[in-house]
Amino acid sequence: xxxxxxxxxxxxxxxxxxxxxxxxxxxxxxxxxxxxxxxxxxxxxxxxxxxxxxxxxxxxxxxxxxxxxxxxxxxxxxxxxxxxxxxxxxxxxxxxxxxxxxxxxxxxxxxxxxxxxxxxxxxxxxxxxxxxxxxxxxxxxxxxxxxxxxxxxxxxxxxxxxxxxxxxxxxxxxxxxxxxxxxxxxxxxxxxxxxxxxxxxxxxxxxxxxxxxxxxxxxxxxxxxxxxxxxxxxxxxxxxxxxxxxxxxxxxxxxxxxxxxxxxxxxxxxxxxxxxxxxxxxxxxxxxxxxxxxxxxxxxxxxxxxxxxxxxxxxxxxxxxxxxxxxxxxxxxxxxxxxxxxxxxxxxxxxxxxxxxxxxxxxxxxxxxxxxxxxxxxxxx
Numbered sequence: 001x002x003x004x005x006x007x008x009x010x011x012x013x014x015x016x017x018x019x020x021x022x023x024x025x026x027x028x029x030x031x032x033x034x035x036x037x038x039x040x041x042x043x044x045x046x047x048x049x050x051x052x053x054x055x056x057x058x059x060x061x062x063x064x065x066x067x068x069x070x071x072x073x074x075x076x077x078x079x080x081x082x083x084x085x086x087x088x089x090x091x092x093x094x095x096x097x098x099x100x101x102x103x104x105x106x107x108x109x110x111x112x113x114x115x116x117x118x119x120x121x122x123x124x125x126x127x128x129x130x131x132x133x134x135x136x137x138x139x140x141x142x143x144x145x146x147x148x149x150x151x152x153x154x155x156x157x158x159x160x161x162x163x164x165x166x167x168x169x170x171x172x173x174x175x176x177x178x179x180x181x182x183x184x185x186x187x188x189x190x191x192x193x194x195x196x197x198x199x200x201x202x203x204x205x206x207x208x209x210x211x212x213x214x215x216x217x218x219x220x221x222x223x224x225x226x227x228x229x230x231x232x233x234x235x236x237x238x239x240x241x242x243x244x245x246x247x248x249x250x251x252x253x254x255x256x257x258x259x260x261x262x263x264x265x266x267x268x269x270x271x272x273x274x275x276x277x278x279x280x281x282x283x284x285x286x287x288x289x290x291x292x293x294x295x296x297x298x299x300x301x302x303x304x305x306x307x308x309x310x311x312x313x314x315x316x317x318x319x320x321x322x323x324x325x326x327x328x329x330x331x332x333x334x335x336x337x338x339x340x341x342x343x344x345x346x347x348x349x350x351x352x353x354x355x356x357x358x359x360x361x362x363x364x365x366x367x368x369x370x371x372x373x374x375x376x377x378x379x380x381x
Contacts, residue, residue, distance in 0.1 A: 043130035113156030123188035124265035144295035183243035188275030228289030317379035
């Protein structure tokens with residue numbers, strides 16, 4: 001849970017669909033449309049009934065087992081428990097991995113904590129957990145180029161202890177290749193209010209090496225919200241949740257947080273009757289759309305064409321810079337042309353498979369990247 005005060009929104013920007021060039025994907029839309037309101041509602045009820053999920057309680061252990069049973073029922077088999085100690089008691093992060101077909105060792109992470117403080121935490125963070133479960137359910141049988149890790153952290157409420165443990169003991173030692181992390185925390189809204197806006201959070205903290213990339217991904221996240229839900233978006237900055245240990249390690253982060261902040265988290269009244277289930281449902285649809293986009297989902301019938309591609313580009317649409325990831329060690333030059341075929345950029349390549357190029361000097365429009373007789377269309381915003 002994050003303590004939010006009104007002045008945090010001084011620099012917040014309101015977005016609408018017209019701000020973006022990225023278009024609706026019919027395949028992604030067909031998956032988003034399978035999102036179930038009933039599933040969201042049932043998850044929230046079941047999480048509430050599990051009780052107060054604090055360290056050392058049966059409720060916390062039972063919630064872990066409940067989560068494992070959910071992921072297992074969806075067909076996931078790569079399920080790991082990451083054990084750590086807090087207050088002389090064992091606690092457990094849950095990591096569920098879906099393997100990508102092209103970049104199996106590069107991960108999109110979708111995360112949210114499952115521990116609570118004082119109350120049952122139906123909003124904080126049952127709302128986030130219910131969304132992650134629905135996203136995992138619908139993506140289980142979808143081919144994605146990048147691998148996805150669905151992570152449910154414990155002990156967020158006492159200082160991000162679980163996520164710090166995971167970063168220090170897994171991400172850093174294994175040099176885990178993270179494409180982007182999407183954190184979902186307290187997104188239930190307030191029952192009785194107009195909950196039509198979700199806050200999309202970007203990295204504005206030090207270290208700042210990936211702040212631009214985070215801003216680009218957050219813009220893309222906001223666009224996915226507009227494309228795949230009926231919500232509006234606001235852009236603000238990331239703070240006080242499980243993405244911050246990753247941010248400190250220079251990973252690219254983004255996040256979702258409720259616009260109308262509930263007064264109930266960390267109290268015995270953090271119950272389903274005080275949140276807006278339909279709001280959570282709409283955020284789930286947005287999360288599914290964004291997860292499909294970030295992990296580059298594709299139809300199985302497109303496998304032959306997908307396998308021919310020598311490189312991928314993200315973010316796309318882009319603003320100041322693009323990152324190009326090559327399947328093999330690149331050699332030669334990368335050429336960019338405009339829609340009329342005029343060369344606008346010629347960049348020498350080094351031997352690194354992931355390289356970033358500035359496109360800040362280009363005007364808004366459609367461009368084509370050419371490498372080894374392969375062409376990828378990009379949109380400059």
